[in-house]
Every structure is written in C-alpha cells, then in structure tokens.
Amino acid sequence: MRPHRPYVPETSPAAAADRFLEVMRQRRSVRFFSDRPVPRELVETLIAAAGTAPSGANKQPWRFVAVSDPALKREIRLAAEAEERLLYEKRANDDWLRDLAPLGTDAEKPYLEIAPWLVVIFKLVRDDAPDRRSDQVYYVNESVGLAAGLFLAAAQHAGLATLTHTPSPMAFLSRILDRPDHERPFLLVPLGHPADDCVVPEISRKPLDSIMVLNRSEALPPPASGVRPSSNPPTTTDRSE
Numbered sequence: 001m002r003p004h005r006p007y008v009p010e011t012s013p014a015a016a017a018d019r020f021l022e023v024m025r026q027r028r029s030v031r032f033f034s035d036r037p038v039p040r041e042l043v044e045t046l047i048a049a050a051g052t053a054p055s056g057a058n059k060q061p062w063r064f065v066a067v068s069d070p071a072l073k074r075e076i077r078l079a080a081e082a083e084e085r086l087l088y089e090k091r092a093n094d095d096w097l098r099d100l101a102p103l104g105t106d107a108e109k110p111y112l113e114i115a116p117w118l119v120v121i122f123k124l125v126r127d128d129a130p131d132r133r134s135d136q137v138y139y140v141n142e143s144v145g146l147a148a149g150l151f152l153a154a155a156q157h158a159g160l161a162t163l164t165h166t167p168s169p170m171a172f173l174s175r176i177l178d179r180p181d182h183e184r185p186f187l188l189v190p191l192g193h194p195a196d197d198c199v200v201p202e203i204s205r206k207p208l209d210s211i212m213v214l215n216r217s218e219a220l221p222p223p224a225s226g227v228r229p230s231s232n233p234p235t236t237t238d239r240s241e
C-alpha cells in the first residue's frame with residue numbers, strides 16, 4: 001500500500017459557510033464607480049465562474065458580453081438613459097416609484113461610462129452550441145438567473161463591485177452589441193471598483209425567520225403594517241429601476 005497521511009479538511013463546513021456569508025453580506029448594488037481599471041483576465045475568471053452554474057439539460061443558455069470600449073459604453077449609457085427617462089416619467093406606476101424612492105435612483109446613469117466594464121448577460125432562446133443534440137433550451141430564466149447570481153458572487157468574492165441593472169426594454173443592447181436574434185438581453189452589470197466616495201442606500205434584509213420555513217409552517221408572519229396590495233403591478237419580466 002502506498003503511504004498515507006491524515007486528511008483533515010482545512011475548515012469546518014460551518015466556518016466556511018460563515019465566511020461566505022460575511023463576504024456576501026458586503027455585497028451591495030453600487031451606483032458610484034471608480035474608473036480604476038480591472039484586468040480583462042480577471043473578468044474572464046469571473047465569467048468562467050458564472051459558467052459553472054447548473055442549467056436545464058446542461059444547455060448553458062447564456063452569453064456574457066464584456067464591454068470595455070468607451071464608445072460602446074457611451075452608446076449604451078445614452079440608450080439606457082432614454083429608456084430610464086420613460087420609466088420615471090411614464091411607465092412606472094405610483095407603487096413602483098414609491099418602492100424605488102429609498103434607493104434614490106433616477107434616469108441619470110453616469111456609471112455606465114465610468115465603470116471599466118459593462119458585462120451584458122444575454123439569455124439564449126435556442127441552443128447554438130456546435131455539438132448540440134437539439135436546438136431546444138430548458139428553464140432558461142432559472143438557468144441564466146443562477147449564472148448571473150454566481151457572477152455577482154464571484155465579483156464580490158474578488159473584492160469588486162457590481163450593479164444589477166435592467167434599463168428595460170433592453171432591446172437596445174442587442175442592437176448596439178450586434179447580437180443575433182436568439183440572444184436576448186437579460187441583465188446589464190457594471191463591474192469595477194467603487195468610487196472613493198461611494199455611498200449605498202440604508203436598506204435592510206428580511207430576517208432569516210421570514211425567508212426560511214422549517215418543514216411545515218403553522219403560522220405565516222403577519223404582513224408589515226402599511227403594506228397595501230399593489231395596483232396594476234408590473235409583471236416579473238418587465239420590472240426596471
């Protein structure tokens with residue numbers, strides 16, 4: 001028999017989970033970026049991490065377009081701001097504007113030019129892999145959502161800042177980035193370092209006992225006071241901020 005040595009995992013699962021939670025608790029949506037460069041190789045590593053996500057039938061129905069060209073970023077900013085102006089002036093109903101108010105967002109998006117990278121995540125509505133068995137794709141939104149989440153987590157883990165941005169409708173991204181018809185814009189993620197004077201809104205997380213149910217719940221938590229049923233709520237696919 002070959003020699004053996006003791007195998008002791010470096011850390012306990014609980015300690016590792018705590019460490020990951022600490023990293024993820026630092027994640028915030030950043031809207032004030034520095035222009036400090038981020039090397040392309042680092043962006044590639046983050047996208048590779050995102051690409052490890054599970055997906056329906058392993059179709060990996062995503063494409064990450066990494067944009068650093070200043071002229072393209074400017075074009076994206078101008079088009080995004082045009083959509084955002086319509087959102088704030090016409091498209092958003094009162095509830096939506098009320099929900100957005102604590103974030104202090106408006107139609108101005110300078111970070112789209114300042115952040116060194118805009119990573120535009122597209123979902124594939126048909127498979128285009130050269131070795132595909134069929135063109136079909138499955139659970140595309142779930143799959144791309146998971147990949148996007150891993151991308152945000154990988155960036156956070158690397159000490160970088162992101163924003164999950166949805167200047168909807170986002171068809172302008174297909175046009176500006178010259179993407180084929182079966183790729184549909186899913187998220188626009190500015191990526192970089194936060195500005196030195198970056199601030200984020202004071203918001204809170206729901207407590208664990210309101211997001212987790214152990215086995216069968218006997219009583220649901222009462223609704224927060226003052227919360228009214230939403231009139232004409234936007235659908236889950238057309239929300240934007």
Ligand SMILES: Cc1cc2nc3c(=O)[nH]c(=O)nc-3n(C[C@H](O)[C@H](O)[C@H](O)COP(=O)(O)O)c2cc1C
Nearest residue numbers: 027028029030031103105164165166167200240241
């Ligand atoms: C699907 C999705 C779309 C979002 N769209 C926007 C957006 O268009 N503009 C923006 O400033 N923030 C956007 N956000 C960021 C949210 O406002 C933010 O995640 C939320 O307020 C919680 O703040 P935090 O990310 O700092 O924890 C979006 C987030 C998600 C998940």
